[in-house]
Structure formats: C-alpha cells, structure tokens
Amino acid sequence: MKHDRILILDFGSQVTQLIARRVREAHVYCEVHSCEVTNDFIRDFNPKGIILSGSHMSAYEESTDVAPAAVFELGVPVLGICYGMQTMAEQLGGKVESGAQREFGYAEVREHGHTKLLEKISDFTNEEGQSFLKVWMSHGDKVTKMPEGFKLMCSTPSCPIAGMADEKRGFYAVQFHPEVTHTVKGKEILNTFVLDICKAKPDWIMGSFAEESVQKIKEQVGKDEVILGLSGGVDSSVAAALIHKAIGDQLTCVFVDNGLLRLHERKQVEETF
Structure with a gap:
C-alpha cells in the first residue's frame, strides 16, 4: 500500500525526531533525512509536504547548511521550524541577524494575519481581542527581514518576526518549536500543516x-x-x-x-x- 509522505530535513536539532513522532501520531507516513540530500532525492521522494528542522547553526554564515533548491521549487507546502525558518528566509531573499536578546523557554506569541496554519488555533485572547499562543522558544538569531511575498504570522516583543507565511506558495515558518510538549497547541499546529495544508491522508500506523x-x-x-x-x-x-x-x-x-x-x-x- 502506498502512503502519502512527509519529508523532514534534519539540520542537526536535538528534537528532530519529535517532529517525526508528531507527524506519525497524525497517522501520516514520514521520514527524516539529512539536509544534505540531493535535489533528485527530494523529487524522487515525492513528498506531500516538507518540514525543515531546527539547528545549532546560524543561517547567515557561509559555512552553514542550506535546504536543497528543490525544497522551494517542488510546489509542495514547506514548514520551517526555528533554524528552518531562518534558512528559508535567507535562501528566499530575507535577512537573518544575531539577536541582542536570546530567547530560551516559555514565551507568548501574538498571532497576526489569520493564516491557514494558525487561524483556528489559540491559547488565549487579551482584553484587546488579540490572540496568543503559549510556546517554547530556543534561539539567538532571528529573522529581521521577510522575503518578498511573505506576511507576518506571529511576534513577540523581543522577536518581531516570530512567524511568517507565503500562502500563495504554501510556505510557513515559525521561530518556536511546535514539536515539543511545552508548546501547548504544537500538536494542533503540526496536524494543521500536515493534514489540512499538505492534504496528506492519515492512513498510516x-x-x-x-x-x-x-x-x-x-x-x-x-x-x-x-x-x-x-x-x-x-x-x-x-x-x-x-x-x-x-x-x-x-x-x-x-x-x-x-x-x-x-x-x-x-x-x-x-x-x-
């Protein structure tokens, strides 16, 4: 039996396997592969969607790993997580810089833009009617300029671009980690990406x-x-x-x-x- 497949590209995060676990909990087949795979490998894998993991690296350094070009040329939805967001930004024309303040641990991100990824997901609303998510951050660098075609998806006071989206191309990125249990609605976020945006069939156990x-x-x-x-x-x-x-x-x-x-x-x- 053939199953829809999600490809997870690993840039060295300690919690990459948690991304795979969350996808499999949604009953969707996925595989974790090195970010160094070839463009032909990605095309032959024929994924319904691609997830870019976090990393210890800095996306603005020349020696840093990048996503293969096919990731952004294949025409399937892509979700960048933490470093995955940063390399997406750098590779598509945005800018990443070293942050003056490192965020590690609990954070509350404000939602913007009513994107498909987050439009039905929220942890609480403040008195002004603004929606927020309770998430887990772990980063020093941050995106300071979004690529052309992207819009702001969420923010924190110390990280003005904590999430971005180009919904025309199906590209989404978040600075926080939805795969860890500390992000309260993380499972719902990944399910939304895999099931609703990628349209992967939940037929695998x-x-x-x-x-x-x-x-x-x-x-x-x-x-x-x-x-x-x-x-x-x-x-x-x-x-x-x-x-x-x-x-x-x-x-x-x-x-x-x-x-x-x-x-x-x-x-x-x-x-x-």
Missing part, C-alpha cells in the same frame, strides 16, 4: 509499517539467504526481528560485540536472539 516491511522483505529476499551483523543495539535488533519474521531460518545473525555494551549485556543479547 506503526503496526501497518511493520506488516508492510515484512512483506517487502519477503518479496525482496525470495529464496536467498541473508546474513545480518547484530550488535544488540536498537537498529540491528529491530532489523533482525523484522527480517526473521519475514524469512525465518533463511536469516543468519552474526553477533558483533563492538565494545559498547553494558556489563553482562553480551550474554543477554546472545540469549535473546
């Missing part, structure tokens, strides 16, 4: 992923034999379990003690497998 993987392995291996280097770590252990479920005794695991196991864990791995 982890259980079906395992079943589909087993079937693919059966078809790929056929009657051949498979040898797997097994270290006892998560990656090789999951691979061993799935392959064994698919082809049984056609699989031979070779235990590789790489020296990183805990005390007595070698014996546990051998007994388990």
